[in-house]
Amino acid sequence: MLQDFKVTKRWPAANPDVIQLYSLPTPNGVKVSAMLEETGLAYEPHLVSFASDDQLTPEFLSLNPNNKIPAIIDPNGPDGAPLPLWESGAILIYLAEKSGKFLPEDPAKKAETLQWLMWQMGGLGPMLGQFGFFHAFAGKEIxxxxxxxxxxxxxxRLLGVLDARLEGRDFIMGEDYTIADIAAWPWIRAILTAYNAAEEMELSSFSNVMRWYETCSSRPASHAAVNIPPRP
Structure with missing residues (x-):
């Protein structure tokens, strides 16, 4: 039962029958909000505020011991049992398989999509995140x-890898929008917004990336996701 999870004591569920999202609209948070919006799966968002260290509370740590957003609880997980899950990449895969959307069924194409998802998780996100810390946040004083x-x-370098991949392709996997795209475009948005570093990153020189980003970010689900859950 959903109420058996300690996290629901701090963030009570208005509708315990839908997916519970615990997040903040950072790049990693936007990934999952965008995926939920795209799939149409019913969900309820809860704001985990970094300003008040919500991610360090015992209630949140009971769901994600790694104290990072996003995290979810699906009250209707496999075999009907509630499923708690964290790590944005893992959540994207789970939601893709649950909804049957944004992850190819063909084994080879599925493996290739997951390859690019892992590339974002292990490369693009961490490297841009560290750059953002040293360029725009506390690290800038060093x-x-x-x-x-x-x-x-x-x-x-990673933007160059993505730009080459997108040459002659609408999306990372070609004509189809997938979780590989959903995972990556919020990080390009961070360069433009949170980091204000388009010039330093020479974003305009990556024409394929910018074309792709405009396409991804202009989707209705993307427009909604960048403010889910709304910041106070």
Missing amino acids: EDKRPRDRYLTEGK
Whole structure:
């Protein structure tokens, strides 16, 4: 039962029969909000505020011991049992399989889609996130610019990988929008918004990335997702 999860004591469910989303509209949070909006699966969002260290509370840690957003509880998981889940990539795969959307059924194409999802999870997201810390947040006060420059260089390299992949393709997997795209475009948005670093990243030079980003971010689900859950 959903009420058996300690996290629901701090974030009570108005509708315990739908997926419960515990998140914040950071790039990783937007991934899952966008996926839920795209699939049409019923869900209820709960704001996990970093400003008040919600992610460090015993209630949230009981759901995600890694103290990161997003996390979900699906009250109607496999075999009808509630399923708690964290890590945005794992959640995207789960929701894709639950809904039957945004992950190819063909084994080879599915494996290739997951390859690009893992590329985002292990490369694009962490490198851009570290760059953002040293460029726009607390790390910007560090006089030694070598950490910032290290992540800036690696971020550009990864953007080049993505730009090459998108040459002649509408989306990462070709004509079809998949979880590989949903995982990646919120990080390009972070460069433009949270980090205000389009010039430093030379984003305009990655024409395929920018074309693809505009397509992805202009989807109705994407428009909604960037404010789910709404910040206070």
